[in-house]
Amino acid sequence: MVLEDVRPYLISDGGNVDVVSVADGVISLKLQGACGSCPSSTTTMKMGIERVLKEKFGDAVKDIRQVYDDDHTSETTVEAVNGHLDILRPAIKNYGGSVQVLSVEGGDCLVKYVGPDSIGSGVKAAIKERFPDITNVVFTG
Structure with a gap:
Protein backbone atom coordinates (compact mmCIF):
# COMPACT_ATOMS: atom_id res chain seq x y z
CA MET A 1 0.00 0.00 0.00
CA VAL A 2 2.86 2.39 0.82
CA LEU A 3 4.27 1.91 -2.67
CA GLU A 4 1.04 3.16 -4.27
CA ASP A 5 2.41 6.71 -3.82
CA VAL A 6 5.43 6.01 -6.03
CA ARG A 7 3.73 3.81 -8.63
CA PRO A 8 2.40 6.69 -10.79
CA TYR A 9 5.97 7.95 -11.30
CA LEU A 10 7.25 4.49 -12.20
CA ILE A 11 4.33 3.79 -14.52
CA SER A 12 4.76 7.12 -16.32
CA ASP A 13 8.29 5.93 -17.16
CA GLY A 14 7.07 2.53 -18.38
CA GLY A 15 7.72 0.51 -15.25
CA ASN A 16 6.39 -0.66 -11.93
CA VAL A 17 7.59 -2.29 -8.72
CA ASP A 18 6.73 -5.66 -7.20
CA VAL A 19 7.31 -6.75 -3.61
CA VAL A 20 9.08 -10.11 -3.84
CA SER A 21 9.48 -10.75 -0.11
CA VAL A 22 9.64 -9.18 3.33
CA ALA A 23 11.64 -11.06 5.96
CA ASP A 24 13.50 -9.94 9.08
CA GLY A 25 13.40 -6.28 8.06
CA VAL A 26 14.74 -6.97 4.56
CA ILE A 27 12.42 -5.96 1.73
CA SER A 28 13.16 -7.50 -1.66
CA LEU A 29 11.73 -5.56 -4.59
CA LYS A 30 11.75 -6.11 -8.34
CA LEU A 31 11.59 -3.14 -10.65
CA GLN A 32 9.56 -4.10 -13.70
CA GLY A 33 9.23 -2.95 -17.28
CA ALA A 34 11.45 -0.08 -18.35
CA CYS A 35 12.45 0.54 -14.72
CA GLY A 36 14.10 -2.88 -14.49
CA SER A 37 16.73 -2.07 -17.09
CA CYS A 38 16.99 1.68 -16.60
CA PRO A 39 20.48 2.99 -15.76
CA SER A 40 18.85 5.07 -13.01
CA SER A 41 17.15 2.08 -11.34
CA THR A 42 19.58 2.15 -8.39
CA THR A 43 18.76 5.81 -7.79
CA THR A 44 15.04 5.05 -8.09
CA MET A 45 15.38 2.31 -5.47
CA LYS A 46 17.46 4.37 -3.02
CA MET A 47 16.10 7.90 -3.39
CA GLY A 48 12.48 7.08 -4.13
CA ILE A 49 11.26 3.70 -2.99
CA GLU A 50 13.61 3.14 -0.04
CA ARG A 51 12.99 6.67 1.29
CA VAL A 52 9.21 6.16 1.22
CA LEU A 53 9.44 2.77 2.96
CA LYS A 54 11.78 4.08 5.68
CA GLU A 55 9.55 7.11 6.27
CA LYS A 56 6.62 4.79 6.88
CA PHE A 57 8.28 1.89 8.72
CA GLY A 58 11.38 3.52 10.26
CA ASP A 59 13.95 1.23 11.87
CA ALA A 60 11.87 -1.86 11.06
CA VAL A 61 13.39 -1.59 7.56
CA LYS A 62 16.91 -3.02 7.78
CA ASP A 63 17.64 -3.22 4.05
CA ILE A 64 16.06 -2.84 0.63
CA ARG A 65 17.27 -5.31 -1.99
CA GLN A 66 16.65 -5.17 -5.70
CA VAL A 67 15.82 -8.51 -7.32
CA TYR A 68 16.58 -8.90 -11.01
CA ASP A 69 14.80 -10.89 -13.68
CA ASP A 70 16.96 -12.24 -16.49
CA ASP A 71 14.06 -13.28 -18.73
CA HIS A 72 14.45 -11.20 -21.88
CA THR A 73 14.04 -13.89 -24.53
CA SER A 74 10.66 -13.82 -26.22
CA GLU A 75 9.45 -13.17 -29.71
CA THR A 76 7.70 -9.95 -30.59
CA THR A 77 4.10 -11.13 -30.88
Missing part, protein backbone atom coordinates in the same frame (compact mmCIF):
# COMPACT_ATOMS: atom_id res chain seq x y z
CA VAL A 78 0.75 -9.71 -29.79
CA GLU A 79 0.69 -12.32 -27.00
CA ALA A 80 4.21 -11.49 -25.80
CA VAL A 81 3.58 -7.73 -25.74
CA ASN A 82 0.22 -8.21 -23.97
CA GLY A 83 1.95 -10.49 -21.45
CA HIS A 84 4.61 -7.87 -20.79
CA LEU A 85 1.91 -5.24 -20.19
CA ASP A 86 0.40 -7.43 -17.44
CA ILE A 87 2.81 -5.71 -15.02
CA LEU A 88 1.16 -2.36 -15.76
CA ARG A 89 -2.48 -3.44 -16.08
CA PRO A 90 -3.45 -3.33 -12.37
CA ALA A 91 -2.13 0.22 -12.03
CA ILE A 92 -3.72 1.33 -15.31
CA LYS A 93 -7.04 -0.09 -14.11
CA ASN A 94 -6.67 1.87 -10.84
CA TYR A 95 -6.61 5.04 -12.95
CA GLY A 96 -9.74 4.01 -14.82
CA GLY A 97 -7.87 2.91 -17.91
CA SER A 98 -7.24 -0.19 -19.96
CA VAL A 99 -4.66 -1.41 -22.46
CA GLN A 100 -4.80 -4.14 -25.12
CA VAL A 101 -2.34 -4.85 -27.92
CA LEU A 102 -4.24 -5.28 -31.19
CA SER A 103 -1.47 -6.00 -33.67
CA VAL A 104 2.27 -6.12 -34.16
CA GLU A 105 3.45 -5.74 -37.76
CA GLY A 106 6.96 -4.82 -38.74
CA GLY A 107 8.08 -2.10 -36.37
CA ASP A 108 4.52 -0.96 -35.63
CA CYS A 109 2.48 -1.92 -32.58
CA LEU A 110 -1.22 -0.96 -32.54
CA VAL A 111 -2.57 -0.61 -28.99
CA LYS A 112 -6.08 0.10 -27.75
CA TYR A 113 -5.42 2.39 -24.78
CA VAL A 114 -7.74 4.35 -22.53
CA GLY A 115 -6.34 6.35 -19.63
CA PRO A 116 -4.19 9.32 -18.61
CA ASP A 117 -1.59 10.58 -21.11
CA SER A 118 1.23 10.24 -18.56
CA ILE A 119 0.44 6.55 -18.09
CA GLY A 120 0.13 6.14 -21.87
CA SER A 121 3.67 7.43 -22.36
CA GLY A 122 4.78 4.82 -19.82
CA VAL A 123 3.00 2.08 -21.78
CA LYS A 124 4.85 3.16 -24.93
CA ALA A 125 8.18 3.21 -23.08
CA ALA A 126 7.58 -0.24 -21.58
CA ILE A 127 6.82 -1.73 -25.00
CA LYS A 128 9.78 -0.13 -26.76
CA GLU A 129 12.21 -1.01 -23.96
CA ARG A 130 11.23 -4.68 -23.85
CA PHE A 131 10.75 -5.11 -27.61
CA PRO A 132 13.43 -3.00 -29.34
CA ASP A 133 12.26 -4.09 -32.80
CA ILE A 134 9.03 -2.13 -32.18
CA THR A 135 9.82 1.44 -33.24
CA ASN A 136 6.31 2.88 -33.38
CA VAL A 137 3.54 2.42 -30.82
CA VAL A 138 0.20 3.78 -32.05
CA PHE A 139 -2.78 4.25 -29.71
CA THR A 140 -6.37 3.84 -30.78
CA GLY A 141 -9.31 4.70 -28.53
Whole structure:
Protein backbone atom coordinates (compact mmCIF):
# COMPACT_ATOMS: atom_id res chain seq x y z
CA MET A 1 0.00 0.00 0.00
CA VAL A 2 2.86 2.39 0.82
CA LEU A 3 4.27 1.91 -2.67
CA GLU A 4 1.04 3.16 -4.27
CA ASP A 5 2.41 6.71 -3.82
CA VAL A 6 5.43 6.01 -6.03
CA ARG A 7 3.73 3.81 -8.63
CA PRO A 8 2.40 6.69 -10.79
CA TYR A 9 5.97 7.95 -11.30
CA LEU A 10 7.25 4.49 -12.20
CA ILE A 11 4.33 3.79 -14.52
CA SER A 12 4.76 7.12 -16.32
CA ASP A 13 8.29 5.93 -17.16
CA GLY A 14 7.07 2.53 -18.38
CA GLY A 15 7.72 0.51 -15.25
CA ASN A 16 6.39 -0.66 -11.93
CA VAL A 17 7.59 -2.29 -8.72
CA ASP A 18 6.73 -5.66 -7.20
CA VAL A 19 7.31 -6.75 -3.61
CA VAL A 20 9.08 -10.11 -3.84
CA SER A 21 9.48 -10.75 -0.11
CA VAL A 22 9.64 -9.18 3.33
CA ALA A 23 11.64 -11.06 5.96
CA ASP A 24 13.50 -9.94 9.08
CA GLY A 25 13.40 -6.28 8.06
CA VAL A 26 14.74 -6.97 4.56
CA ILE A 27 12.42 -5.96 1.73
CA SER A 28 13.16 -7.50 -1.66
CA LEU A 29 11.73 -5.56 -4.59
CA LYS A 30 11.75 -6.11 -8.34
CA LEU A 31 11.59 -3.14 -10.65
CA GLN A 32 9.56 -4.10 -13.70
CA GLY A 33 9.23 -2.95 -17.28
CA ALA A 34 11.45 -0.08 -18.35
CA CYS A 35 12.45 0.54 -14.72
CA GLY A 36 14.10 -2.88 -14.49
CA SER A 37 16.73 -2.07 -17.09
CA CYS A 38 16.99 1.68 -16.60
CA PRO A 39 20.48 2.99 -15.76
CA SER A 40 18.85 5.07 -13.01
CA SER A 41 17.15 2.08 -11.34
CA THR A 42 19.58 2.15 -8.39
CA THR A 43 18.76 5.81 -7.79
CA THR A 44 15.04 5.05 -8.09
CA MET A 45 15.38 2.31 -5.47
CA LYS A 46 17.46 4.37 -3.02
CA MET A 47 16.10 7.90 -3.39
CA GLY A 48 12.48 7.08 -4.13
CA ILE A 49 11.26 3.70 -2.99
CA GLU A 50 13.61 3.14 -0.04
CA ARG A 51 12.99 6.67 1.29
CA VAL A 52 9.21 6.16 1.22
CA LEU A 53 9.44 2.77 2.96
CA LYS A 54 11.78 4.08 5.68
CA GLU A 55 9.55 7.11 6.27
CA LYS A 56 6.62 4.79 6.88
CA PHE A 57 8.28 1.89 8.72
CA GLY A 58 11.38 3.52 10.26
CA ASP A 59 13.95 1.23 11.87
CA ALA A 60 11.87 -1.86 11.06
CA VAL A 61 13.39 -1.59 7.56
CA LYS A 62 16.91 -3.02 7.78
CA ASP A 63 17.64 -3.22 4.05
CA ILE A 64 16.06 -2.84 0.63
CA ARG A 65 17.27 -5.31 -1.99
CA GLN A 66 16.65 -5.17 -5.70
CA VAL A 67 15.82 -8.51 -7.32
CA TYR A 68 16.58 -8.90 -11.01
CA ASP A 69 14.80 -10.89 -13.68
CA ASP A 70 16.96 -12.24 -16.49
CA ASP A 71 14.06 -13.28 -18.73
CA HIS A 72 14.45 -11.20 -21.88
CA THR A 73 14.04 -13.89 -24.53
CA SER A 74 10.66 -13.82 -26.22
CA GLU A 75 9.45 -13.17 -29.71
CA THR A 76 7.70 -9.95 -30.59
CA THR A 77 4.10 -11.13 -30.88
CA VAL A 78 0.75 -9.71 -29.79
CA GLU A 79 0.69 -12.32 -27.00
CA ALA A 80 4.21 -11.49 -25.80
CA VAL A 81 3.58 -7.73 -25.74
CA ASN A 82 0.22 -8.21 -23.97
CA GLY A 83 1.95 -10.49 -21.45
CA HIS A 84 4.61 -7.87 -20.79
CA LEU A 85 1.91 -5.24 -20.19
CA ASP A 86 0.40 -7.43 -17.44
CA ILE A 87 2.81 -5.71 -15.02
CA LEU A 88 1.16 -2.36 -15.76
CA ARG A 89 -2.48 -3.44 -16.08
CA PRO A 90 -3.45 -3.33 -12.37
CA ALA A 91 -2.13 0.22 -12.03
CA ILE A 92 -3.72 1.33 -15.31
CA LYS A 93 -7.04 -0.09 -14.11
CA ASN A 94 -6.67 1.87 -10.84
CA TYR A 95 -6.61 5.04 -12.95
CA GLY A 96 -9.74 4.01 -14.82
CA GLY A 97 -7.87 2.91 -17.91
CA SER A 98 -7.24 -0.19 -19.96
CA VAL A 99 -4.66 -1.41 -22.46
CA GLN A 100 -4.80 -4.14 -25.12
CA VAL A 101 -2.34 -4.85 -27.92
CA LEU A 102 -4.24 -5.28 -31.19
CA SER A 103 -1.47 -6.00 -33.67
CA VAL A 104 2.27 -6.12 -34.16
CA GLU A 105 3.45 -5.74 -37.76
CA GLY A 106 6.96 -4.82 -38.74
CA GLY A 107 8.08 -2.10 -36.37
CA ASP A 108 4.52 -0.96 -35.63
CA CYS A 109 2.48 -1.92 -32.58
CA LEU A 110 -1.22 -0.96 -32.54
CA VAL A 111 -2.57 -0.61 -28.99
CA LYS A 112 -6.08 0.10 -27.75
CA TYR A 113 -5.42 2.39 -24.78
CA VAL A 114 -7.74 4.35 -22.53
CA GLY A 115 -6.34 6.35 -19.63
CA PRO A 116 -4.19 9.32 -18.61
CA ASP A 117 -1.59 10.58 -21.11
CA SER A 118 1.23 10.24 -18.56
CA ILE A 119 0.44 6.55 -18.09
CA GLY A 120 0.13 6.14 -21.87
CA SER A 121 3.67 7.43 -22.36
CA GLY A 122 4.78 4.82 -19.82
CA VAL A 123 3.00 2.08 -21.78
CA LYS A 124 4.85 3.16 -24.93
CA ALA A 125 8.18 3.21 -23.08
CA ALA A 126 7.58 -0.24 -21.58
CA ILE A 127 6.82 -1.73 -25.00
CA LYS A 128 9.78 -0.13 -26.76
CA GLU A 129 12.21 -1.01 -23.96
CA ARG A 130 11.23 -4.68 -23.85
CA PHE A 131 10.75 -5.11 -27.61
CA PRO A 132 13.43 -3.00 -29.34
CA ASP A 133 12.26 -4.09 -32.80
CA ILE A 134 9.03 -2.13 -32.18
CA THR A 135 9.82 1.44 -33.24
CA ASN A 136 6.31 2.88 -33.38
CA VAL A 137 3.54 2.42 -30.82
CA VAL A 138 0.20 3.78 -32.05
CA PHE A 139 -2.78 4.25 -29.71
CA THR A 140 -6.37 3.84 -30.78
CA GLY A 141 -9.31 4.70 -28.53
